[in-house]
Amino acid sequence: MPEATFLDASELLINMGPQHPATHGVLRVKLKLDGERVLGTECIIGYLHRGVEKIAENRTYQQFAPYVDRMDYCAAVTNGMGYVETVEKLLAVEIPPRAQYTRMILAELQRIASHLIWLGTHALDLGAMTPVFYTFREREEILKIFEKYCGARLTTHAFRIGGLQYDLYDGFEKEVVKFCDYFLPKVDEYEQLLTQNRIWINRTRNVGVLSGEDAIAYGVTGPMLRGSGVKWDIRKAQPYEAYDQVDFEVPIGEHGDTYDRYIVRMQEMRQSVRIIRQCVERLAPGPIFGKVGKVIKPPAGEVYHSIEAPKGELGYYLVSDGSVNPYRVRVRPPSLINLQALDKMAQGHLVADIVAIIGTIDIVLGEVDR
Amino acid sequence: MTDEKQEPPKAAEGAGTPVEKPAPESGGATTPAKPIGAAPPKPPAAGATKPSVAVAKPPIKPEPWSSPLLDELLGRFPGAITEAVIFRKLPSLNLAKEHLVAICQFLKSPEGGAYTLLTDQTAVDYPQRAKRFDIIYHLYSFRRNDRLRLRVQVGEGETVPSVTSVWLTANWLEREVYDMFGVAYEGHPDLKRILMPDGWVGHPLRKDYDILKQDEAWVKTNLGIESAQ
Numbered sequence: 248m249p250e251a252t253f254l255d256a257s258e259l260l261i262n263m264g265p266q267h268p269a270t271h272g273v274l275r276v277k278l279k280l281d282g283e284r285v286l287g288t289e290c291i292i293g294y295l296h297r298g299v300e301k302i303a304e305n306r307t308y309q310q311f312a313p314y315v316d317r318m319d320y321c322a323a324v325t326n327g328m329g330y331v332e333t334v335e336k337l338l339a340v341e342i343p344p345r346a347q348y349t350r351m352i353l354a355e356l357q358r359i360a361s362h363l364i365w366l367g368t369h370a371l372d373l374g375a376m377t378p379v380f381y382t383f384r385e386r387e388e389i390l391k392i393f394e395k396y397c398g399a400r401l402t403t404h405a406f407r408i409g410g411l412q413y414d415l416y417d418g419f420e421k422e423v424v425k426f427c428d429y430f431l432p433k434v435d436e437y438e439q440l441l442t443q444n445r446i447w448i449n450r451t452r453n454v455g456v457l458s459g460e461d462a463i464a465y466g467v468t469g470p471m472l473r474g475s476g477v478k479w480d481i482r483k484a485q486p487y488e489a490y491d492q493v494d495f496e497v498p499i500g501e502h503g504d505t506y507d508r509y510i511v512r513m514q515e516m517r518q519s520v521r522i523i524r525q526c527v528e529r530l531a532p533g534p535i536f537g538k539v540g541k542v543i544k545p546p547a548g549e550v551y552h553s554i555e556a557p558k559g560e561l562g563y564y565l566v567s568d569g570s571v572n573p574y575r576v577r578v579r580p581p582s583l584i585n586l587q588a589l590d591k592m593a594q595g596h597l598v599a600d601i602v603a604i605i606g607t608i609d610i611v612l613g614e615v616d617r
Numbered sequence: 618m619t620d621e622k623q624e625p626p627k628a629a630e631g632a633g634t635p636v637e638k639p640a641p642e643s644g645g646a647t648t649p650a651k652p653i654g655a656a657p658p659k660p661p662a663a664g665a666t667k668p669s670v671a672v673a674k675p676p677i678k679p680e681p682w683s684s685p686l687l688d689e690l691l692g693r694f695p696g697a698i699t700e701a702v703i704f705r706k707l708p709s710l711n712l713a714k715e716h717l718v719a720i721c722q723f724l725k726s727p728e729g730g731a732y733t734l735l736t737d738q739t740a741v742d743y744p745q746r747a748k749r750f751d752i753i754y755h756l757y758s759f760r761r762n763d764r765l766r767l768r769v770q771v772g773e774g775e776t777v778p779s780v781t782s783v784w785l786t787a788n789w790l791e792r793e794v795y796d797m798f799g800v801a802y803e804g805h806p807d808l809k810r811i812l813m814p815d816g817w818v819g820h821p822l823r824k825d826y827d828i829l830k831q832d833e834a835w836v837k838t839n840l841g842i843e844s845a846q
Contacts, residue, residue, distance in 0.1 A: 293812035300797075301821055305828065336705055463733050463759075466786030477759075484762050546677040550705045551755055551766065553736070564753065566741055579737040579755075587789050616812060 258286065265294050269372045269602040272612030276589070276601070283597050288590045292583075295616035303576035308334050308543040309408060311576065316402035318578065319614040321364050323403045324357035324393070325556045332487055333552040333563040334408045335537070337545040342537040346410040347488045348526040349535070352423060353396070353405055354488075355519040355526075359430070360389045361557035361609075362512050366437060369509075369606035373450045378437055385433050388426050392419075409539030420527050427520045434516055441509070451505035455592035455604035458503055465588040469559025469581055470515060471608065474500035474508035481555040493525045505607040512609075544571055558582055558609050578617060582610040679704035686730050694720055709766040714777065717769055721783045724756060724765070732756035732765060735784035738791065740798045742824045748772040750800055754780070771800060779805040797822035 259280040265273040273294035279287040299318060303311045315330045316323035328350055335342060363386045367379035390400040395416055397405045406412075441447045457467065462475040472479060480497045482490040498514035500507025547569040553562035559581025566575040585608050592604050679702035687701050690710075697716035702709050712720055723729040734757040741751040754767040771777055779802040781787045791802045792811040799820035802808055810817060819826055836844040 293810075293814070296812040298821060301826075301828065339705070464785045466735055466784065468734075479759060548677070548679060548704050549709075551707055551737075551764065560736065562737055562755070564737065564739060564755070575741045577737070577739040577753075583789065584786060587786065 270605055271368060271610055274612055278598065285593050285596050285598065285601060288593045290586060290589060293616050295612045297617065299617040300576055300578065303573055307571045308573060313404045316404055317613060318580065318617055319558065319611045320401055321611050322357050322361040322557045323401060324353050324405050325554065325561065327404060327406050328354050329554040329556065329561045329563055331406045331408045332554065333550060333565055336552045337548065337550040337565055337567060338539065340409060340537045340539055342410045343534045344489065345531060345533040346535045348530050349411055349415060350406055351488050352523050352526045355523045356389045356392060358519050358557045359516050360386045362516050365512065365609045370441060372602045372606045375441065375447065378440055381437060385430060392422055408543060410536035414535050420530060423523060423527055427524055431517065431520055434513060438513060448506065450603055451509060454505045454596060454600050455607055456502060456504045457588060457592055461591060465591065466584045467588050470508055470511045471559065471585050473498065474511045475503035476501055481553060481560060487554055493522050495522050505603050508607050542571060544569065553579065556581055559585055580614045580617060582614040586610050586615055682708045693723065707764055707766055709768060711768045714769050714771060718778050718780060718783065721780050725783055730758050731760040732758045735786045738787055738794065740794045740800060742798060742822065744824045750798060752777055752800065776801045776803040778803050781805055
């Protein structure tokens with residue numbers, strides 16, 4: 248943290264947000280400035296708090312499933328997947344392979360879609376206008392697949408506790424493979440625009456540096472942790488669904504700066520395509536629903552389960568008292584916990600870099616505030 | 618996967634009591650540590666890498682947990698751990714409040730398993746119990762690749778020692794528990810509400826915070842009529 252100048256009067260407190268285009272929602276940040284240099288930040292959150300955890304206690308297990316889509320609304324499929332898997336873990340049911348691979352395909356497509364929103368808006372924040380048009384164009388193709396599968400584009404409620412509600416539509420595999428073929432060259436296209444771009448490098452290199460130790464101390468997970476050089480991905484470390492059956496790399500960064508996190512996410516999109524292709528190959532006809540009754544009454548007990556959501560570790564902690572309603576549902580949101588590291592990353596940077604750092608954390612305020 | 622990762626024993630039944638049942642008596646904090654060391658350590662089942670839940674009847678209640686780490690903890694902190702159970706492959710320890718920070722520091726250190734990541738911290742409210750709040754910590758160790766749950770029980774108006782000195786993550790998480798449950802932390806650098814507005818009355822995730830009553834009260838004070846709910 249840089250020394251404040253000898254004149255106390257130069258320390259300035261300014262407010263950023265909650266209505267600010269670069270805070271990606273209703274995030275309010277109080278900036279303590281010395282001239283244009285940031286001495287410290289304080290996040291004020293809760294503007295989008297809807298009491299999701301309280302709602303859960305007043306719903307049955309199935310009724311709550313659509314609500315989780317509304318937390319990270321840029322990645323509803325993975326949110327839903329985390330929740331249904333947690334309930335399945337509590338019930339100790341196994342779901343058939345066809346449902347597992349379908350879930351993985353949709354979840355990886357969702358990861359790509361989420362990263363595309365991140366890339367487009369992050370680049371837009373830093374003054375690169377073009378990528379956002381490209382990324383939303385590709386994201387649209389993913390949303391079309393979602394819509395064809397389950398009728399919804401954003402808050403999909405794609406999975407059910409125990410498996411899937413709908414089997415795949417005819418031609419799903421072909422469309423997914425077609426998307427993969429179409430998408431990979433597009434990632435190269437984004438990289439052509441940004442990776443070697445001098446302005447992009449100047450705006451992101453050595454901005455918001457977070458060392459591996461700091462990242463762990465702040466509980467940061469997901470691409471942010473990997474950007475800091477910690478090779479940890481829940482899909483590898485504690486595989487769920489059938490992630491132990493597929494082959495993929497976990498990209499990591501070196502310096503833990505905004506540029507490295509950018510590279511990590513770009514690589515992750517390519518790895519997601521790789522996973523999707525393998526899953527499509529393994530899709531075999533079969534049942535899509537495990538042994539779960541119409542009324543879900545799990546045994547009394549508690550369970551914690553987490554998945555690698557696009558933004559980091561998304562965990563659910565369920566406490567059951569043996570009735571049809573969960574006694575307590577706790578969501579461990581990656582965005583909230585990653586956002587806590589903002590203060591550490593922002594210190595000593597310029598105000599303009601705050602925009603870059605908020606962008607690189609990849610927050611969704613629906614998930615921060617729940 | 619590490620060697621200490623264990624499959625839940627299939628046969629043993631009825632040893633551990635489910636801690637989360639809202640029991641009318643004073644809760645598990647003062648009960649003696651009866652399940653500890655009761656079951657002999659079982660060798661991991663064959664094919665421990667693949668979860669084999671569907672093979673046998675899955676356990677429906679928590680079972681006693683035994684591990685070298687637990688023995689180490691029992692040796693170093695006598696009387697601090699009141700219960701150690703495992704359910705759905707996640708071990709859970711009940712701790713006495715006084716030892717919380719010391720145990721956390723030990724667990725974070727390399728000899729204590731290097732639980733460097735505080736994944737989550739939250740609370741559960743059991744209003745019938747004398748010590749109504751469970752404060753829950755989920756830890757993760759990169760070295761061991763496993764998770765551990767810690768639980769501290771506190772009553773209304775009691776404070777909990779803050780673990781912000783151990784894990785920086787705890788800062789916002791403890792603020793959230795304070796906001797939602799009204800549990801105060803001792804030694805927290807900046808304990809204030811995080812999600813609800815500063816002037817909010819009540820703590821929403823308490824079980825006696827009824828959403829219908831909230832609605833009725835709001836309609837009555839702001840509109841001056843009876844709520845239709």
